[in-house]
Amino acid sequence: MFDLKGFGDQLLAGTMVTIELALASLVVGLCLAILAATARLSDNWFARNIALAYTSVIRGIPELLTVLIIYFGSATAIMAVARLFGYDEYIEISPFVAGVIALGLTFGAYASEVFRGAIIAIPKGQREAGLTIGMSPLKIFWRITLPQVWRLALPGLGNLFLVLLKDTALISVVGLHDLMRKTTEAVSYSKEPFLFYSAAAFIYLALTILTMVFIHFMEKRNSRWGDK
């Protein structure tokens, strides 16, 4: 499609890795967000405060530091545990896995606030109507609350995904061969940093635009049953 002095294929391969990383982190982050949001709203003191600590700490430290802590820290932690069981080998976790964990944690912390707001915004009567026909609380959450939460949360989640998409570039720092890393490789061969970093910028921009179009489409689809 685009040649870029022979590095086009490389950049495309990196773009694919970036997209995979973003989507995998999104899935992990959404699960964490729903868990944390329901924990924040639960009657259980312990669950509430664990979730509060998680969201405040993650939102207060740099994403890059989260990435570094997960990448270097978890390897050290796993090795320490392994040593207890008699293994004494050098263990490393893959940059991709570290990236999914770090970005998932970050996305989850911010998204849990979006979910919490959305859950609170759903009128109490919606739940009560489910109760009066004998639905169980779990079923009500799954069939009544969650589908409505999606619609309210979608704009917020869309913005957070745009942030996540850009944050994937951070994982190149720990060696993932994503778009950013591939670009840096192209730069070191070609000695044309401006050209290649500009190309990378425009690929990221294109991904952003694609995502925005998709979000817009989803919002349209959702507004079927929306306000008059």
Place this chain on the structure above:
Amino acid sequence: MDFNVIIQYFPRLLEGAMTTLELVVVSGLIGSLLALPLGLARHSHRPWLYALPYAYIFFFRGTPLLVQIFLVYYGLAQFEFVRESALWPYLREPYWCAIIAFSLNTAAYTAEILRGALGNVPRGEIEAAKTIGMRRVMLYRRIMLPRAFGMIMPAYGNEVILMLKSSALASTITLLDLTGTARTIIARTYTPIEIFLAAGFIYLMLSLIIIQFFRFLEKRSNRHLVSTR
């Protein structure tokens, strides 16, 4: 956990934190100066006025900050005329490159916040100003901007926190900010967990201070909104 390492290197981490703060404050000031004209132009309804700020804001909000930093630090050096210009002594310094990238980046976000606030000034207040004969410049200077600044505070406070966190990227171009310092310490001591957690703790404290500072500012700038509660 080896707490001795933390205690031993804590002063060095604090030095790094000072660099981090400096980066945030300097680029925050430059960024908000840039944001003012950008936001005003973006608020306009005339295409020739808002088109360029729109593209600028879209580019800086739609691409990773890391790319922007690399574009300034590595990218500019590709050009002969840059290397021969009077600015080269600055443009080859990681410190100034970080300041430039951060300023341009935060200017885009801040301009968008300003545009939102200008759009939220109640129509009635603008009409009231027009009925006493205010013209455009005076309207903006006396009514719109002061009102917008009052509304901006919570969102701008958030932006400064985000800037504090993104300033960690300075470490990727060899700057010894808080994250950069932590990474050099770890290269020597091989104690990533201890040192990174200590750095994380300092970042948390810095964000708390910034949050408090903006709460205070918000209270001051909204003195006219007497609480009824």
Place this chain on the structure above:
Amino acid sequence: MPENSVICLKNIHKSFGDLKVLKGIDLQAHEHDVISIIGSSGSGKSTFLRCINLLETPTEGEIWITGEKLKLARNKKGDLDASDPRQLAAMRARVGFVFQNFNLWPHKTLLENIIEGPTQVLGKSKDEAIAYAEQLLRRVGLEERKDFYPSQISGGQQQRVAITRTLAMDPQLILFDEPTSALDPELVGEVLGVMRDLAGEGRTMLIVTHEMQFAREVSNKVMFLHQGQVEEFGHPDQVFGNPTSERCREFISSVY
């Protein structure tokens, strides 16, 4: 006898903190009873109705539904809550509830709103539930709107669908919580019409309402609540025509 009544409530109390909203209310309804509950706002009539299926947890009392006693246990806040969630869900499935503001689920079409309970709670097949729902919708004149979303129809139509949603569960008793209070005046009639038909079929109903004329025509018993207590209870002709309580007399003359 709680065993042979559709519903039997004994000594229902409810407090919110220090505020005593219900101070010991008894009520028994037999099959085909249509009982209207009236009273000024703040008299506790809605709270009482919500206590019946535990949307509100009573502070004291006993609840029997179709001869079965609801198992209650004290919760942390000091109220009585169901000790057996399965029994509660099963009982709720037998008691219909119509809300003041309909509470249709906005993300489901009218038909989906109606079949949710039958398919998810009663375990009916989808086809069977749809066939029954369509039949019920035809009766309230909304069959053609079945694929609309709640936001696309009027308040009166929404309330008719909400009633249909309740009927689809084949309840043995239906509770109405001011079903016309959120409606524009011109839409009240269509909802009352549907309710009148249900009463005519011999359904057992408890109705909290401000529509005095309707209460007088449709119900066979009327309960007047004042400050959380039953002030007057009897045949509508007696309650409306010749109340014994002074407060009831004042209330009736103020609203008529």
